[in-house]
Amino acid sequence: MKRTVFDEDHETFRKTVRDFIAKEVVPVHHEWEQQGHPPRDFYRRLGELGILGIQVPEEFGGGGEASFKFAAVIAEEAAAAGVTFGSYSVHSNLILPYLTELATDEQKQRWLPSFASGDLMFAIAMTEPGTGSDLANISTTAKLSDDGTHYVLDGAKTFITGGALADRVLVVCRTASAATDDRRGGLTILVVDTSSEGFDVGRKIDKIGLKASDTAELSFQGVRVPVEDRLGEEGKGFSYLTRNLAQERLTIAMGAAASASAALQHAIAYVRERTVFGKPVAAFQNTKFVLAECSTEVEAIHMMCDRALDLNDAGELTAADAARAKLFCTEAAGRVIDKCLQLHGGYGYTTEYPIARLYADTRVSRIYGGTNEVMKTIIAKDLGL
The missing domain is CATH 1.20.140.10 (Butyryl-CoA Dehydrogenase, subunit A, domain 3)
Incomplete structure (x- = not known):
């Protein structure tokens, strides 16, 4: 049946993506699978092509596209060629809405230009060893310092796509105990700098598939996160x-x-x-x-x-x-x-x-x-x- 979901702009973009995959991904993809992820510069290359930031507002160096259908084009062309783009999808398709909808103007200025260029790669950490799909059961904690300038983050996450190479990780943590009548309350999202003291990338998880996409365990031991790096309001994470x-x-x-x-x-x-x-x-x-x-x-x-x-x-x-x-x-x-x-x-x-x-x-x-x-x-x- 004829599909009508794509227009001429999508098809022009498709050709660009297809040519890029054939020239720069297919010949080396087997090497990415062996090392467990693409080289770090691959994401900067995606940034140069405008792929990472296609939906990032133009004022922050992105393409300013409103349609999510460009992401579907990328998925189709990658699958057709039998390749993956590492943690690209998590970075661009999952995390961007959090930043565009929740970040302050100051945070957008700090993060979005580098998000679009690939100089800052993002991951999101929800799952914990004992929680799985039960997000309300998150036990990673973040306590606000007495002077109110930073949070102290402690806990662990697992199955974090892109976690091994990420520069920033959106960590879902508990800043207040869950109420008996509302297990979902008290969760907050902190954007953690992976160069912070106390942040550690643990075991790289060996998977049966998605070999070119790194998946890691993360741990936080007394990680200091400035309040300026909280995303959205405290306690509204869920x-x-x-x-x-x-x-x-x-x-x-x-x-x-x-x-x-x-x-x-x-x-x-x-x-x-x-x-x-x-x-x-x-x-x-x-x-x-x-x-x-x-x-x-x-x-x-x-x-x-x-x-x-x-x-x-x-x-x-x-x-x-x-x-x-x-x-x-x-x-x-x-x-x-x-x-x-x-x-x-x-x-x-x-x-x-x-x-x-x-x-x-x-x-x-x-x-x-x-x-x-x-x-x-x-x-x-x-x-x-």
């Missing part, structure tokens, strides 16, 4: 997270849609070339039926994701609809990619073919950003259940 989680979940849905579409194209190309019993795999009825099913699911995924993109650009994407998009797109992508890998036979289980990377990389989409079980809870609540 409401800020809730407001911005919709775009995070849309980002995950976009990645799943891009991966499913790429898997289908890889499978079609493979079965046309591969011969079994003297004829192409594509000639067998089972192959045709499986790919017909996959094609139909990919169309459905795109329709769901494109609708969510339109709603997001209009400022109308609700938490429940974002949950629906994440739930459906990630579950359907898992089915599609699994079937496409099966059509590759034994080669599908080797890293020689991009289908294996898509299979491993996409599995986490049903876990991070809130597990799909949590998505079902959000949707059920929206139904009044």
